[in-house]
Structure formats: C-alpha cells, structure tokens
Amino acid sequence: MNTFSATARPDAPAATILCVDDEPNILAALRRLFRREHYKVLVAGSAAAGWAVLEEEHVDIVISDMQMPEVNGTEFLERVRQRWPDTLRLLLTGHADHEATIGAINRGEVYRYITKPWNEEAILLVVRDALERQGLQREKLRLEELTRQQNEQLRDLNANLEQRVRERTAELSAAQKSLQASHERLKNNFLTLIKVFSSMVETRAGAVPGHGRKVADLARRIALRMGLTAREAQDIFVAGLLHEIGKTGFPDGLIGIPESVLKGDNLGLYRKYPHLGEQILMPLEELREAARIIGAHRERFDGAGFPEGMAGFDIPLGARILAVAHDYEALQRGLLAQRRADAAQATELVAESRGKRYDPAVVEAFYDIRTGRSVAEVIAEVAMGTAQLKPGMVLSRDLLSPEGALLLSADHVLSDRMLKQLAEYERRSSIELQLFVKSGSPDASHSHS
Structure with a gap:
C-alpha cells in the first residue's frame, strides 16, 4: 500500500480517497490529480489490497477500476458496500458493456461511474x-x-x-x-x-453539445403549457437531459450519423438506445419516471416507432412530449435526416406529422409556443388514400416511407404519372399510403378526410 497525505485545507480536514486499479500508471495519474486538491490519497493495486486498506484506514470515497484480475470492480465494490456502507463508491471503467455497468450499479450501489479516459475537471467535480x-x-x-x-x-x-x-x-x-x-x-x-x-x-465524438439541454427546456415548456404539474414537468425535463444516455456504449463512428442513413446492424443497435437508457436509470428510484419516459420517447403516435411499437395513448404522455421536443431539435442538427432544417422548417415539419408521428394535442401546445398560433389556423388539408388522388393535387406534408425515408416532399404537385408510380409502390410494398393534400387542391375539398 502506498499513501500520500497532502496538507489539509485550513478550514477543514482533508478527505481520504482510496484508488484501486491494477495499472500503476492509472494510480499515479489519479494520485497526481487529487494531490493538487489537498486530498489524502491512498492507492491499492488489487481488490485484496484495497480491502486491507479499508480495514486500517477511514476512507471517504473509493474509486475502483472495473476490469481487474482475480476480483473485478463489481465484486470489490459489493463487498465495500456490505462492510463499509458509509464509504461512497465510484466506478472507473472503459467502454464496458451495459450489463457489467448495470451490475456494478445494482450490486455495489455505485454513486457514479466514470469512463476512461476521463476529463480531469469532470472527475474532480x-x-x-x-x-x-x-x-x-x-x-x-x-x-x-x-x-x-x-x-x-x-x-x-x-x-x-x-x-x-x-x-x-x-x-x-x-x-x-x-x-x-x-x-x-x-x-x-x-x-x-x-x-x-x-x-x-455530449462530449463524445460526433455528439451535439447542448442538444440535451435544449430538448429538456422545450419539453418542460410544452408540459407546462399543457397544464402538467411542476413535478411532472420536472420528470420530463430530467428525461430530456438524459434521453441519449443509452448511446454511451455506442462506438464513436455511430454517434452523430443521421438516423435516415443507418442500415443493417447499425440501425438495429441504434433502435435499442431508448431501452438501454431506461435500463441504466431504472435502479435509481428518483429517476424511474424519467427512465419510463426515455424508454418510450421514440415511439410514434401511429405505432410505427421503436423500440416496442406502442401507439396512441398507450405511449406515456411524457414520452409523447419528449418525442416532439427531440425531433424538433434533431431536425435542425441533421440527426434525423441528412438535410438540415431551420427552426421555421422544423416547426412546420413537426406540425405536418401530427396524428401520425406525434400526439395532436402535444403538437398544438408546441406550435403555440413556437408561433403563437393554432396549427388548425395555418394548415388546411385533407387526408386520403391513393385511389382518391387526382392530378394537380398539392401535398401539404412530406410523404415518408415506413422506414422514414422521404418519398415526396411537401408542395409537390401530383401528376398522372406520379399517381401510377404511387399505386405500383403500394402494390410492391403491400402497404396502404395515406397522403395529405392542401384543401385548395383540385377536387380536394370534396374528398373524405
């Protein structure tokens, strides 16, 4: 065991930190870092050595590596919790899988986990x-x-x-x-x-700094506009801050890629992130409602979302609110599609997908916040199937495939040739399309909505 005792601050005794890692360079780096802050630093090269230190010394915080020979971080911190419950436990880990991290949180009741390589200011905080x-x-x-x-x-x-x-x-x-x-x-x-x-x-390569805070702020404003309680709005705000926590285990190359271009295994992995985020937060009692919101915030009102394919009011209201706030910000940052939208375009794209992607009541509150108007005052449109369409009608919304790919953009004027192509697409895909056309289009006012 090596011990370094720094001079305590004059106003308080130095706190004692025990660092446990089988790599001497990691221990040396942690000792240098905490020495500057006048902490008493103890180090141990194995779990057994760490337990021995705890038998002899009063320790305020123990920082343990996840991957160690003989006894890993989960087993080490679990015993620390049992024998020295007043000692706070932090987990130091590389890009570990979520199963190992969740196990450490549950069994060792870890206060926080820190990824390698760490940011010095962040770990000190x-x-x-x-x-x-x-x-x-x-x-x-x-x-x-x-x-x-x-x-x-x-x-x-x-x-x-x-x-x-x-x-x-x-x-x-x-x-x-x-x-x-x-x-x-x-x-x-x-x-x-x-x-x-x-x-x-959001410090990961490819992540968008400030995205979580903007999503959280907008989601809370929508919740309050809809008359939710302060506690409900706070849960939605916290869910907005942490809605991408399920991506922490993703490779850097997958972070920041537009959702519309993902395919194969990458798309399958991406669609798991809401559920992974819910799993990470669920053990924390104060965050269970936020976890439930995060787990469902990529569901769609029409049932075509992920990860569970929930629809309508089966989706928690907080998740329906977070979906609108997330997509509005993501559209502007190129996280959903390669083409970025400005704020006004993103607002209209969200409004055009009410009843399909989003809860109409949530969109109404969002649209009022963004424009001070009702959606119904701005967009007059009629919904219809391909059999009802006629040449000359004008689309009021983008037409998207079930996978979210753009088929036709809003304001497209339908031709006879395009109507035949749409009918053929339906036949080959075995799906029924629903299109929204402007009510002023030829014969649109006489069609069923």
Missing part, C-alpha cells in the same frame, strides 16, 4: 459533489437524531415547565428548518449532477 452529498447526508442523520432526542425529552418534561417546553419547541423548529434546507440542497445537487452527466455524455 464528481468527487467534490460526492463529498458534499456525503456531508449533507451525515448532517441529515445528525439532525434526525437530534430531532428524535428532543422529542423524547419533550415527552419527559414536567407540565409546570412551560417555559422550558417553549425553548425546546423553538430548538426543534430550528432543527426541522435546517433539515428541510439540507433536503433542498440534496435535491438541487442531484439535479446539478444530472446536468453535469448530460454534458459529459
């Missing part, structure tokens, strides 16, 4: 936040014990000691307020950690 959370938790327990003791004393007070009762009551009230303040700080720090983690997810 994680450690500082972890120590602050630990301090708040200890203060919370202290205050709860103080409250319990005071309640016991109040029961023993003599009826003639009214003044003493008032003094004790005042102390109890102060303790309760302090406890509430600590609870609020825990909640705020929890949300801050979520925002930090969202930013870390």
